[in-house]
Amino acid sequence: MSEFLQQLVxxxxxxxxxxxxxxGYTMVYGILRLINFAHGDIYMLGAFIGLYVSxxxxxxENPSPVKALVVLLASxxxxxxxxxxxxxxxxxxxxxxPRLSALITAIGVSLLLENGxxxxxxxxxxxxxxxxxxxxxxxxxxxVLSNQQLIVLVVSLALMFLLRLFVTYTRTGKAMQAVSHNHxxxxxxxxxxxxxxxLTFMIGSSLAAAAGVLVALQSPKIEPYMGIMPGLKAFxxxxxxxxxxxxxxxxxxxxMGVAEVLVTGYLSPTYRDAIAxxxxxxxxxxxxxxxxxxxxxxxV
Amino acid sequence: xSAPLLQLADCTMQFGGLKAVANLDLVxxxxxxxxxxxxxxxxxxxxxxxxxxxxxxxAGRVTFDGRAxxxxxxxxxxxxxxxxTFQNIRLFPRLTCLDNVAxxxxxxxxxxxxxxxxxxxxxxxxxAALRRQAMDMLEVLGLADHADALAIxxxxxxxxxxxxxxxxAGKPRLLLLDEPAAGLNPQESEDLMRLILEIRRRFSLTILxxxxxxxxxxxxxxxxxxxxxxxxxxxxxxxxxxxxxRVIEAYLGEESVHA
Amino acid sequence: MKRLLGPLVVLVVLVVLNxxxxxxxxPYFFQVLILVGINIILAVSLNLVNGFTGQFSIGHAGFMAxxxxxxxxxxxTVGQRMVNALVAGHxxxxxxxxAALLLALVxxxxxAAVFGYLVGLPSLRLRGDYLAIVTLGFGxxxxxxxxxxxxxxxxxxxxxxxxxxxxFWVFLVVAVVIAVSRNLAHSTHGRALFAIRDDEIAAxxxxxxxxRYKIVAFVIGAFFAGVAGGLFAxxxxxxxxxxxxxxKSIEIIAMVVLGGMGSVSGSxxxxxxxxxxxxxLRPVKEYRMVIYALMLIVLMITRxxxxxxxxxxxxxRMLRRRRPAETRA
Numbered sequence: 080m081s082e083f084l085q086q087l088v089x090x091x092x093x094x095x096x097x098x099x100x101x102x103g104y105t106m107v108y109g110i111l112r113l114i115n116f117a118h119g120d121i122y123m124l125g126a127f128i129g130l131y132v133s134x135x136x137x138x139x140e141n142p143s144p145v146k147a148l149v150v151l152l153a154s155x156x157x158x159x160x161x162x163x164x165x166x167x168x169x170x171x172x173x174x175x176x177p178r179l180s181a182l183i184t185a186i187g188v189s190l191l192l193e194n195g196x197x198x199x200x201x202x203x204x205x206x207x208x209x210x211x212x213x214x215x216x217x218x219x220x221x222x223v224l225s226n227q228q229l230i231v232l233v234v235s236l237a238l239m240f241l242l243r244l245f246v247t248y249t250r251t252g253k254a255m256q257a258v259s260h261n262h263x264x265x266x267x268x269x270x271x272x273x274x275x276x277x278l279t280f281m282i283g284s285s286l287a288a289a290a291g292v293l294v295a296l297q298s299p300k301i302e303p304y305m306g307i308m309p310g311l312k313a314f315x316x317x318x319x320x321x322x323x324x325x326x327x328x329x330x331x332x333x334x335m336g337v338a339e340v341l342v343t344g345y346l347s348p349t350y351r352d353a354i355a356x357x358x359x360x361x362x363x364x365x366x367x368x369x370x371x372x373x374x375x376x377x378x379v
Numbered sequence: 380x381s382a383p384l385l386q387l388a389d390c391t392m393q394f395g396g397l398k399a400v401a402n403l404d405l406v407x408x409x410x411x412x413x414x415x416x417x418x419x420x421x422x423x424x425x426x427x428x429x430x431x432x433x434x435x436x437x438a439g440r441v442t443f444d445g446r447a448x449x450x451x452x453x454x455x456x457x458x459x460x461x462x463x464t465f466q467n468i469r470l471f472p473r474l475t476c477l478d479n480v481a482x483x484x485x486x487x488x489x490x491x492x493x494x495x496x497x498x499x500x501x502x503x504x505x506x507a508a509l510r511r512q513a514m515d516m517l518e519v520l521g522l523a524d525h526a527d528a529l530a531i532x533x534x535x536x537x538x539x540x541x542x543x544x545x546x547x548a549g550k551p552r553l554l555l556l557d558e559p560a561a562g563l564n565p566q567e568s569e570d571l572m573r574l575i576l577e578i579r580r581r582f583s584l585t586i587l588x589x590x591x592x593x594x595x596x597x598x599x600x601x602x603x604x605x606x607x608x609x610x611x612x613x614x615x616x617x618x619x620x621x622x623x624x625r626v627i628e629a630y631l632g633e634e635s636v637h638a
Numbered sequence: 639m640k641r642l643l644g645p646l647v648v649l650v651v652l653v654v655l656n657x658x659x660x661x662x663x664x665p666y667f668f669q670v671l672i673l674v675g676i677n678i679i680l681a682v683s684l685n686l687v688n689g690f691t692g693q694f695s696i697g698h699a700g701f702m703a704x705x706x707x708x709x710x711x712x713x714x715t716v717g718q719r720m721v722n723a724l725v726a727g728h729x730x731x732x733x734x735x736x737a738a739l740l741l742a743l744v745x746x747x748x749x750a751a752v753f754g755y756l757v758g759l760p761s762l763r764l765r766g767d768y769l770a771i772v773t774l775g776f777g778x779x780x781x782x783x784x785x786x787x788x789x790x791x792x793x794x795x796x797x798x799x800x801x802x803x804x805x806f807w808v809f810l811v812v813a814v815v816i817a818v819s820r821n822l823a824h825s826t827h828g829r830a831l832f833a834i835r836d837d838e839i840a841a842x843x844x845x846x847x848x849x850r851y852k853i854v855a856f857v858i859g860a861f862f863a864g865v866a867g868g869l870f871a872x873x874x875x876x877x878x879x880x881x882x883x884x885x886k887s888i889e890i891i892a893m894v895v896l897g898g899m900g901s902v903s904g905s906x907x908x909x910x911x912x913x914x915x916x917x918x919l920r921p922v923k924e925y926r927m928v929i930y931a932l933m934l935i936v937l938m939i940t941r942x943x944x945x946x947x948x949x950x951x952x953x954x955r956m957l958r959r960r961r962p963a964e965t966r967a
Contacts, residue, residue: 114767172939178766179694180942183895186888187934194927318771353782356775363772364760431843457845465843471836473900473948474829481826482833486845488826492854495825496818498641502825509826549844 081221086344087337088218092228094336095235099290100313101320101328101335102242103283109259109323110279111174116185117165118287119310120192121158123303125288126295127200129154130207139208147210151234151292155285162284163277170280171273196303204302207295227297234293238286239329246325255279259323308352312339315359321372330370383442384409384585385430385461385553390439390449392425392609399425401609403439407553412579412586414600416593416620418630421606423589424466427555430587431463432456443553458486462546463555466589468538472531476522476541479530481513483548513548519581520544520574536567540574547578553585554578560592568592572599597621605629648813656806668805672873674913675808676866681893681905682815683862688891689899689948690819690828691855692835693761694770697777698863698890700757701750703882704780705864706871707790709746710799713872717742718800739802739872743811746868747861753780754860758853777887784879795878796871803872811869815862819902820950831855832900892934898944903951908944 100122107115132153133139138146169188173181214226246252257265258275266272290309295301316335320327335355342354362369385407392400400422407413415423428434430441432453441449448456462483471479488509494502517523520540525533530541539559546554556575560568572595579586590596596603597617605613605620607629613620620626660668680702687695717738724734757776761769785793822828833841834848842848871877893912897904919926937944 112767114771169935169939173942176938176942179688179770179895179899180938182694182696182767182770183891184935184938187931187938190888190927190931191935194931198924198928314771318768349786353779356779356782359775360760360772360779363764363768367764367768433839433843452849453839453842454845454847457843462845463843465840469837469840469843471833471840473836474832478829478832482829482841482846483844485826485830490826492822492825492827495827496821498821506825545844 082344084220084222086340088222088224088228090337090340091333092231092336093340094316094333095232095239096290096294096332097309097313097316097335098329098332099235099238099286099293100309101317101332102239102325103287104314104317105320105322105325105328106255106259106279106283108317109325110255110276111170111181112178113170113181114185114314115170115283116182116310117188117192118283119306119308119313120189120196121162121284121287121306122291122294122309122313123196123301123306124161124192125154125158125284125291126207126301126305127196127205127291127303128157128288129292129295130205130301132157133208133210138210142208142210142212144211147296150210151289154288154292158288158291159281159285162280166277166280171276193303193307200303202303204300207299207301209296209299211296225297231293231297234289238289242282242286243325251275251278308355312355315355315362318359318369319362321369324369324371327369327371382409383407384411384444385587386440386442387426387430388440388442390426390429390441391437392422392429392434393437398609400429400436400606403606403609403611405604405611407585407587409552409585410579410583412575412588412599412601414596414603415587415589415606416591416596416603417606417612420608421629422609423606424557425609426606427463427557427587427589430456431461431555454486457549457551460550460552461555462549462551462553464539464542464546464557464559466557466561468542470530470538470542470545472529474530475527476517476530476533477510477513477526479541480516480545480548481509483545484509484512487512487550516544516548519547519578535562539563539571543574543578547582551584553587556586556588556590558589558591560590560595563592565594568595571595575599649810652806652809652813655809656804659805670913670917672803672805672808674910675805675812676870676873677890677893677913678812678906678909679808679815679862679866679869680890681897681909682812682819682902683859683866684890685894685897685899685902685905686819686822686831686862687855687859688894689901689905690823690831690835691852692838693852693855694766695757695761695773695856695859696770696887696891697757697773697775697780697884698859699882699884699886700777700780701753701860701863702867702870702886703784703879704753704860704867705743705746705750706867706877706882707746707784707796708749708864709742709868710796710871710877711790712742712745713738713800713802714796714798721800735800735802736807738800739807739868742802742872743807743865743868746871747864750864750867751857751861754856754858754863755853757860758856761852761856762849774884774887777882777884781879781882784882791877793879795876797876799871799875799877801872801875803869808869808873811862811865815865816902816906818858818862823902827851835900892930894944895942896937896944898946898948900948901944901946901950904944904946904949907946907951 103118104115107113129150133150136146136149138150165188169184173184211227211230216224216226218224246255254270254275257270258272262272312335316331317328319334320331339351339354343351383406387403387405390400390403391398417423429436432451435450440447443459443461488505490502490505514526517526520543522537522541522544533541560571563571576599578584600617603617603620604611605626612625612629613623684698687693721734721738725731757773760772764772790796830846830851833846834851838848893908894905897908916926
């Protein structure tokens, strides 16, 4: 029993990482009907930016929570800028193009980030400094939570909560909702659709970067292709929850994380990556709109 | 009235909580030209969608030439003899006018895919026949000169004609026209009226027509059914409908009746 | 009889080139030429699904893998014995190997076609992006399956496949797939596919059985991808699951998109260009993928319809332009 609970704890921790990344996918899809293939690579970029920032402020020499926070925030900010640049130069020109063109553009950006990363950072894995020394916190019933896991959980939940507040209660957040429903109507209401789209990309990218830093704090080995699988899994999570739906992305991420950990623990580690694809195909065949999504029929 | 060709019996089409069409009884006799009118959102296009198989009705029966067709797939219904045009023109933008019309002739093909791949004599003859059928239809609608032009390049009025040509090429017995006069100027509308009567005569068609242009409706329809919020509120000849207070109220609001 | 003239000429040219080219060209160029041929088959077969029928299929490498491994397993078990038996019965080696290869290719293609059918089924209910993701998922699943089946080598790969593929066979299939595509395009069945691509609802309303045609497109596309995989297997003589990743699928899509979706000649041209460029870019090897990625992005922004759009290179049209005086005479 305690093993099961431990798996659950691990699954929820991983799930919140997937949720952070999934939020970016879902928001961009909701606003642009674009699957941002490059999003997983922002997660990777976030980890690398965090690495260089921590070098710059010499966080590895005297690690402290404050320095870790600085690294996190700096990475989030810089990745948001990268997201903005990508949107402006690669995605904006294809906004009115057929969906397949936009998809291929996104694939191109993804390849660019990955291979550009290889050129810039080298293909060999690099090591993120240990900014938070690992300690175990027993939770009772034989379940143990590492402080790193705790931080991942707390930070993720905080960010998700902040996002929810932002989208629901601020004017800009409501503008984002409006744009995701109908660009033209939103524009007629005086909303600058371009700025909202840029902002959406920036927020999504910063969350993915946060996920990258949080994971790197736990598993310090980072390399340019590390974003591919988590990106794909987070995408599946977004679809699972209903793509375009923000709470759905969170739920989907958690389900994805728990499912993956349980399958790895109780079935076999080799199926770890496969579970994502299986879940994806099942969901798209059974309920393509996802858990919270609403199927929109085409008007004939 | 002649033998019923199309019959909707107690037909209901419900989307979630919304009844787009409610308990509709409608009969169209063979050879008739019937109009279906009503304010926007009345459910007229939904009726077309139910008849052509885009939707399966939530309740009720749809019969065509004695055969139950409710719930059949759209392409089966088209092959059975019902074709249509669309409210928002749905041409194949990247195909030529000729190819657009030829697609409708596809159900009448004789050669299978293997013959096409090997270009057998049988296939070549069949293909020539299909293209000739399409060309003939373009000529009937005065579009023969545009045969090799892309459909998307045509002016609006001709696009509407092309859609009609395409629907005709399927050799239907029942033709559904969804707002064929939309966006046409008065001269074009008059030409359209003449065209509709001509094709009915020439191809022995039965026609069901959705239209907002009252001149067209009153000018050519023998019988008119009026829908409002999914319910049939009146049915009769043009003069009856023109004077029916319920119809006037539905279109213009209660004040007009008492004005 | 006149109709058979064309195919006969093609056959003769292929046979002549086959014996000549291998002697004239250096082995490196020759291998590139073979790879060009295989990529042409892949691009033209994908064009049938994406370009003709408008279905977003981005897992084509999976079908190639199915065909590659399927045909390879046949050759390694039954095929080789068949050839030995035939040769013992005084059948010339080339003919025996050719027959065995043909059989292997067809079987590989059929296996791929079965997968094509399975992948095509979801296409009936999914559109656009969602369909793309499902096809991607299937492509990956096929690859993961191969990785986990030990008897076909798994991650170590499958060596020792007999080298039966040569210029003749590769380019014979190239000719066949181009002919099939062109002939379908110029038929009512091709029109049905194009109609589905342009407006599926209108096509259905006109009597086109969209379900059947979408599945047929997937199956035919997958079949030829499988045959391409078989040729690949029987030329390189070694298979590794890493040859069939999502990246390979992207490379094939890039060819179809660069050439112009719906244009067969476009796919051919683009396959040639995109197979040769990495070879030409070898000196700047590290930048190769970055250049490739930039090319995709720039292409989609500046000329999304590709080189030829939906038009075809037509010898007819090019010649006609040179003789305006004659037509008016």
